[in-house]
Amino acid sequence: MPTIGFAFEESIVSTPRLPIGRCTLLPLLDPSRMSLERIVSRVTSNQSRKLAVGKGYLDEQFCQVEDLQDEASPNFVEEVVTLFFKDSGRLMSNIEQALEKYPRDFNRWDTYMQQLKGSCSSIGASRMKNECMSFRDSCGQGNVEGCMRSFQKVKREHAVLRQKLESYFQLLRQAGPAGAATRPVM
Amino acid sequence: MAFQTQGSNLRALLVEDIKVNRMILSQMLRKFQVETTVVQNGKEAVELFLGGETFDIVLTDNLMPIMTGPEAISKIRAMGATDVMIVGVSVDANSMEEFKDAGADLCVPKLKLEILEHILQETRSKKNKSSA
Numbered sequence: 001m002p003t004i005g006f007a008f009e010e011s012i013v014s015t016p017r018l019p020i021g022r023c024t025l026l027p028l029l030d031p032s033r034m035s036l037e038r039i040v041s042r043v044t045s046n047q048s049r050k051l052a053v054g055k056g057y058l059d060e061q062f063c064q065v066e067d068l069q070d071e072a073s074p075n076f077v078e079e080v081v082t083l084f085f086k087d088s089g090r091l092m093s094n095i096e097q098a099l100e101k102y103p104r105d106f107n108r109w110d111t112y113m114q115q116l117k118g119s120c121s122s123i124g125a126s127r128m129k130n131e132c133m134s135f136r137d138s139c140g141q142g143n144v145e146g147c148m149r150s151f152q153k154v155k156r157e158h159a160v161l162r163q164k165l166e167s168y169f170q171l172l173r174q175a176g177p178a179g180a181a182t183r184p185v186m
Numbered sequence: 187m188a189f190q191t192q193g194s195n196l197r198a199l200l201v202e203d204i205k206v207n208r209m210i211l212s213q214m215l216r217k218f219q220v221e222t223t224v225v226q227n228g229k230e231a232v233e234l235f236l237g238g239e240t241f242d243i244v245l246t247d248n249l250m251p252i253m254t255g256p257e258a259i260s261k262i263r264a265m266g267a268t269d270v271m272i273v274g275v276s277v278d279a280n281s282m283e284e285f286k287d288a289g290a291d292l293c294v295p296k297l298k299l300e301i302l303e304h305i306l307q308e309t310r311s312k313k314n315k316s317s318a
Contacts, residue, residue, distance in 0.1 A: 064298055068213045076213060084206045114249060119206045121277060121296075 057161050061124030078169050084123050085162055091116040092158065095151060109147060110139040116154070128157040196309060199239075200224045201231045201246035201255060202275075211245065211275075214299060218306050227251055228258025235262050241270055243309045245297070248276035248284065256281075256288035263289035269316060271309045273297075 069076040095112045102108050117132035119125075131153040138146030198220045202208045208224055215222045223241070225231050227250040234241075244262070246255035259272055274285030274293040285293040294301055 061296070065210060067299060068210065068217065070217075072216075073213065080206060080209055083209055087205050115204055118204045118247075118277075122204070122207045122210055 057125070057127050057157075057164055059124045059126040061122065061126075063124070065123055078172075080123060081165050081169070084119060084125070085158075085165075088116055088119055088158060091119070092155060099148070099151065104142075104144060106139040106142060106147075110136055113139070113154075125157075125161055128154060128161055131157050196220045196242045196306060196313070197240070198222045199231060199234065199241040199244045199246075201226075201228060201244065201250070201258065203227055203247060203250040207247070211297060214297065214302055215245075217299065218303065220306065228253030228255055228261075231258045232261045235265055235267055240267075242313055243271040243273065243306070245273050245275055246290075248274060248278060248281040256284040256290075259285065259288040259290050269312075271305070271312060273305060 065080055066077055073079075091112060095109065095116070098105065098108050098112060113132050113135050117129055117136065120129035120132055131150055135147055135150035135154060138144075138150055196218075198215050200208065200211055200215065200222055202211060202224070203226050208226075212222055212224060220243075223234065223239070225234065228246070229252045231244065231246065232253065244259075246258060248255045255274055255276070259274070262270070262272070271292075272290045274281060274290045275295075275297050276282075276285070276293070277295045282293040292305065294305075
């Protein structure tokens with residue numbers, strides 16, 4: 001009787017070639033070797049991730065980032081996400097200051113937002129990226145109010161995404177490494 | 187996914203101002219065991235070539251502070267670096283023409299592992315042919 005099985009999750013964001021589920025292979029060890037708590041944590045963390053993807057917070061690009069994680073870089077995804085939030089926080093602060101100090105300087109505003117958009121795109125932060133694009137459209141139209149409104153939405157999406165990813169990584173940490181076996185729960 | 191290296195030893199120059207992008211693209215290249223140098227704008231890239239550095243492939247963003255990707259590509263090509271594979275990476279629809287006009291071999295909107303694998307194979311073939 002095999003002691004290892006795999007649960008391959010169905011994609012909820014369809015892509016032509018690569019369903020998202022391919023990057024969330026869950027080695028489900030024989031329950032007697034993995035604590036129930038870990039199993040629940042692992043399932044819950046994947047549900048959390050599916051929800052983030054399903055509601056459009058993250059797109060397939062996030063899977064590309066996950067694919068880059070390996071034994072040599074076991075925390076790569078979390079490191080990238082941490083860098084993203086640090087860098088995006090800085091960029092948003094620059095934009096906020098620019099909106100105040102340089103009124104109607106759409107070129108400057110757009111340059112800062114272009115960097116933030118690029119960052120969002122790289123990690124698959126699709127909703128945030130869309131709001132960045134709205135801001136840039138408003139810059140192109142010389143629409144100050146539009147810029148202000150979009151920027152508030154960018155900040156909101158940033159905060160929500162941070163919350164979701166923090167929960168996701170917290171659950172992953174609780175779940176522990178995928179291949180880890182533990183003493184049977186007595 | 188199995189990452190083919192075929193005795194890689196390719197040397198890449200990554201030109202990218204956004205930190206997150208640098209981290210991700212560097213990791214992609216590491217997967218293929220490509221020796222990678224990273225700079226943050228076109229000017230730094232040009233300076234490396236001026237200093238006599240050679241690369242098999244250059245991967246560059248378009249819009250960067252100080253010097254853009256296409257500006258850097260024009261200068262690199264003007265120096266006589268015609269063999270190096272240069273790939274522009276930008277989601278901006280207008281970038282493709284700018285990159286091509288500057289002398290890039292290829293422009294891709296997003297660099298995915300599968301695409302990078304093909305580009306590196308192409309680069310390797312080109313390198314093998316020119317050293318034969």
